[in-house]
Amino acid sequence: MNTYWLNIKYAVSSLYTGLKLSFRHILEANESRKPIGMADTTYFQQQTGIVTLQYPHQSIAVPDNGRYRLHNEIDDCIVCDKCAKICPVNCIEIEPIRAVEEIGKTSDGTSKRIYAAKFDIDMGKCCFCGLCTTVCPTECLTMTKAYDFSEYDVADHNYAFAEMTPLEILEKKQKLEVFAREKEAKAAALKANAPKEDTPGAGIPKPSFKPKLNVRPVAKPLNIEEKPADDAKAMALEIMRKKNDAANRSAQAKPVFRPLIKSTETPPSIDQEEKKEEKDPVPAPSKPIFRPRPMMKKPKDEGEAEK
Amino acid sequence: MTTFLFFLPFLLVYTVFAVYAERKVSAFIQDRLGPMEAGYYGIAQTVADLLKLLQKEDIVPAAADRKLFLAAPIVIFTVVFAGFAVLPLTSGYAGSTAEVGVFYLLAIISLDVIGILMAGWGSNSKYALFGALRAVAQIISYEIPLGLSILCVVMISQTLDLQEISFQQGIWIHDKPTYPGLLQENYLFGLKALGIETTHIGGILTWNIFRMPLFFIAFIIFFIASLAECNRAPFDLPEAESELIGGFHTEYSGFRWALIMLSEYGMMLLVSFLGAILFLGSWNTPLPNMGVVKLAEWTSGSPGSVAGHLWGGFWLISKALILVLVQMWIRWTYPRLRVDQLMALCWKYLIPASLILLLLSGVWRLLMI
Amino acid sequence: MIFQQVVFYCFAATAIISALAILTTRNVLYAAFLLMITFLSIAAIYVFAAAEFIAIAQIMVYVGGILVLMVFGVMLTNRISGAAVTTGNHHRFWGLFIGISFFTLICTVIIKANFGQLPWIMSGRETYTAPVGTAINNIGIKLMTDFILPFEIAAIILLLALLGAAFVARKPQKN
Ligand code: SF4
């Protein structure tokens, strides 16, 4: 019997406390959090009131070292394939084409020897672990502070950073073929002339590097066929291709090449556009050798892009 | 007689804004903003939702009992709306002046169960059936404390006529032609022995909750039981989104779902009206006459006059709407009860308390003579 | 008056049709819901007979209480046994025979009886007052005076039923 009355007492007091608490929140709802970022000294000061922001209209400033969408400064990329290898979810796809000679230098002075026919990052798959940015030897692959990049089409989550046109790709490939054929012929001739000297491999330059290049493109298509998960990707690619076809048809008609370079065609991504904007003020030839990291430059552009 | 011409559009408009208010109240309690996009401060959000609902396909599950499934929402809404028939709206404008008004409302509330059972059974889904069974068990149980707490009021008022009960709670007590045996004057706390007559003071002092101070407890019991009758949190076991995916209306979509929602909010309004009429002075003003400052008369016109209609409607509707807001406030404060807690609360706490109150009301009534 | 008669006949027809439908349907649940319609239309007829209290009591007790329990029971048994609960017709001949003979019996008795000469109707005619506002008072006063014994007996029976239910439902004693 005693517990009976205690129950009632406890119920009344706890119900009253609950009502008081929620009523206090209703009253406090007349003040709202301001869209101030972590950097602001008053960030933690507001403890009461409405905590949500009306997101697309207001947003909290992201710190400059925010690590969200990836960006590749393709001019600085030496196409070493490290990022693709380390990526735990395999969302970076690179299609390299060896150049016959050095094709230029990155901003930190590393020499570039490989063209990137394709450098795609599927942001839909990326888990934002940042491993790719840490392994990148030239620090061209960085994470930017752009975090709002939702799309209507899943295929649009694939960001293409390679800038080569299909024509260029074909040209480089042919060049490489010609070069390889010449070299083979040279090697054959060498073999015929001095077969005994061949074994150390001095004649063929960097034999170890070449297979590495070939392995990837060969392995990729196999994966696509094996994994059922890649069906979706294949579909997405299909959609992308259709879109691109339409876009290409209207923009520039290159119907001759299309069947050959199916997989390399990617939708024009926001980043590419951004980059174009970014590149315009900086004339390509007068590029400073020690350029600031793109990450530091991005914020302004992206902030504008958000708006 | 024609109050339904007012209540039908009022119910629709009220529901639209009540859903909006519910979302805002819940948002503020949870430190959120709630709907903000459609219209100024999100005011048109419910209208947009309603338009969407009306466009949706009216899906009838293949395994459902088609006839019952289609009829159930209509039954539920009809029953709830029928409840509004006996409500007085102002001092000169009442619905059906049936002398069994209170009794009729109780019957109507119990009829609601039938519609819920039809929906739950007709859906032929285990969630819907569970929801319906819970609803029935809950509503039947809570009808007892609800009925007993209403009976307390009836005992003091000595009538089942809602308009008569309303007249007794204000300064216009003499304006209703009535039959002998009813009170003709009010005293402070209903106690004649105190010798303070409040018949002409009116205001909050003549509300039932003041005429019989213990009615404060009766009102709380009534309010708890009415929450359970409306299947509102913390008694929303029949709907229990987190376990029954909506309970008896799980399988409904589009227009029929909107109808069920409409009846749920209609039921909230109905019990709020009933609570306001029975305990909170109906359409009487809360402001008392104080000497020459005749606040009560200034804020309520005499029965039948235009001012009487306007003030009466204003006071009654605002009281009911405030009670609806309190229901929302409670819903977003308390967690849902477990089934055994629900039954324990009803049978072990509310029913004994209301039985004792009933006895005390009888005693009090003797003191009022 | 003619409008009221039309409404009355509508309700009467609803009551009869739904009652017949109860007999013909084989689905017990439909029968229960049809029974609700019958009860409601009979309640409406009570209202026409100026017996609002009885009408509401009818709705409350039969529809709100008994019928709901019936439907509840059907639902539980159906879901447990897994088969649909249906009814069948048995003993058609005897059923029809008894039904029709009772019907004729009651009809003849009603037609033969001379209600107009009943004393309370006679007195009611003389002291006729509008029944508004007093029916419930009268019922209450009658219950507390003339019919106090049956009323109290009913109350005690209900109390016993309640006690019995509590006894059946309580936890078994430990000892
Ligand atoms: S951030 Fe991680 S998951 Fe994303 S691309 Fe780089 S390595 Fe892959």
Ligand code: SF4
């Ligand atoms: S690790 Fe850096 S340099 Fe190497 S391929 Fe990736 S982005 Fe290019």
